[in-house]
Amino acid sequence: MRHTGHLSLFLSIASLLVALSGPATAAPPPPFPPALDGWILTTMQQNGYPGLSALVVRKGRVLWEGQYGYALLEPPTPVDGRTLFMLASTAKTVTGAALLQLYEQGRIGLDDDVGSYAGFPVRNPQYPEVPITVRMLLNHTSGIRDTPGRLYGERLYSDGDSPIPLDLFLEGYLTGGTYHGDSYANFAPGTGYLYSNYAVALAGLLVERISGVPFEQYCQEHIFEPLGMHDTSWFLAGLDPARIAMPYSCGGAGADKPEQTCQAQGYYGYPDFPDGQLRTGARQLASFLMAMMGGGAYRGARILESSTVDTIFRPNPLSGPGEVQGLVWYAQTFDSDLIWGHSGGDRGVNTSMFFRPSDGTGVILLANGWSLTGLDTLQARLFREAAKR
Numbered sequence: 001m002r003h004t005g006h007l008s009l010f011l012s013i014a015s016l017l018v019a020l021s022g023p024a025t026a027a028p029p030p031p032f033p034p035a036l037d038g039w040i041l042t043t044m045q046q047n048g049y050p051g052l053s054a055l056v057v058r059k060g061r062v063l064w065e066g067q068y069g070y071a072l073l074e075p076p077t078p079v080d081g082r083t084l085f086m087l088a089s090t091a092k093t094v095t096g097a098a099l100l101q102l103y104e105q106g107r108i109g110l111d112d113d114v115g116s117y118a119g120f121p122v123r124n125p126q127y128p129e130v131p132i133t134v135r136m137l138l139n140h141t142s143g144i145r146d147t148p149g150r151l152y153g154e155r156l157y158s159d160g161d162s163p164i165p166l167d168l169f170l171e172g173y174l175t176g177g178t179y180h181g182d183s184y185a186n187f188a189p190g191t192g193y194l195y196s197n198y199a200v201a202l203a204g205l206l207v208e209r210i211s212g213v214p215f216e217q218y219c220q221e222h223i224f225e226p227l228g229m230h231d232t233s234w235f236l237a238g239l240d241p242a243r244i245a246m247p248y249s250c251g252g253a254g255a256d257k258p259e260q261t262c263q264a265q266g267y268y269g270y271p272d273f274p275d276g277q278l279r280t281g282a283r284q285l286a287s288f289l290m291a292m293m294g295g296g297a298y299r300g301a302r303i304l305e306s307s308t309v310d311t312i313f314r315p316n317p318l319s320g321p322g323e324v325q326g327l328v329w330y331a332q333t334f335d336s337d338l339i340w341g342h343s344g345g346d347r348g349v350n351t352s353m354f355f356r357p358s359d360g361t362g363v364i365l366l367a368n369g370w371s372l373t374g375l376d377t378l379q380a381r382l383f384r385e386a387a388k389r
Contacts, residue, residue, distance in 0.1 A: 032064050032385055040068055040378065047374025048250030049367040050262055051079040053282040056386050059360040060290055063386060065282065071245040073262060084231060084244045084279045085366035088344030090351045091278035092200045094288065096138055096328035098219055099203045100308050102210050110135040114202065117209050120171045124184040132189045137199040138327040139316045141192065143185040144199040161235045161269040166205055169271035173198065193318040197275040204274025215274055226301040227287040232280035234273055244279060245368040247348025265348035276346060282364050285353060289362050293355050313340055334383060350375050361386045
């Protein structure tokens with residue numbers, strides 16, 4: 001079914017929040033400019049985002065937030081503060097945190113062979129004597145290769161949650177079984193950089209194996225509930241579908257053609273869900289971000305020790321082009337500063353979560369359309385606006 005949306009009619013809800021902490025005499029920061037709303041709507045139209053939730057935090061509180069456009073085009077359902085978005089690869093930061101909790105407990109080491117925990121061997125057949133370690137999974141040096149077409153091929157997607165269990169999929173893929181593909185790179189583990197969805201999915205499986213509970217349940221009990229992320233889930237089955245933004249693929253708009261045609265992508269899933277299938281809202285994700293910015297704790301809930309957070313943000317010599325790779329999180333240079341975070345893109349969704357250590361500012365963007373350029377443009381503007389306050 002094809003859906004037509006008029007982005008010029010998008011509804012905007014933007015609010016400046018009063019400071020939640022600090023001296024009673026402290027003056028609130030100046031508001032973000034009213035013209036920002038119109039600029040955001042224009043940028044959304046240019047980049048094919050039917051809906052957007054945006055949020056800026058600083059030093060443990062929300063500085064600004066705005067909701068724009070539509071979570072669903074037919075019937076028209078505006079994005080609001082309770083709208084949930086699929087995070088795509090931004091979700092990898094949660095998977096990394098879950099595994100590092102077990103590392104803190106001494107139940108797994110960063111340089112341990114992952115095959116000792118997975119329940120099946122994980123070795124590059126070209127380098128069978130070289131172990132693939134936990135650290136390699138988290139800094140993308142394992143050499144585990146994604147199936148060609150992972151993001152846009154048909155094989156792994158399903159309507160709704162995938163019926164293929166995580167463990168069966170990964171064992172088949174990594175050991176030459178049912179789902180086997182070109183599973184490993186042509187370099188020895190730990191000697192090269194290759195971004196890998198499946199490596200982080202394997203990190204999620206390790207959480208299951210070590211904790212003895214399903215990965216979804218572990219995250220609920222040890223990350224989401226402590227942080228008050230009560231409407232966050234790796235599976236559609238755990239959420240109210242009426243609150244989830246529909247992913248869309250939009251096109252057809254131009255300077256002289258304001259109307260865009262958007263194709264709904266449906267609510268889908270895949271077996272490697274710990275690498276991107278998490279759904280949550282901007283406010284809830286902000287709790288996780290502020291915990292990471294706060295040395296692992298937020299509002300009395302500690303999900304990681306500060307020393308572990310320091311390890312996450314320790315640069316690895318092997319990194320992607322123009323990036324500094326930590327453990328799952330990576331940094332980019334922005335206006336002469338480093339910003340740490342992660343972005344995500346999948347069918348009909350685009351997300352971003354970054355923070356600037358120099359002034360304690362973080363920016364979250366969740367959209368139900370796909371354009372990396374558009375999200376980068378929005379993020380840059382919000383970081384610069386925050387710097388004025």
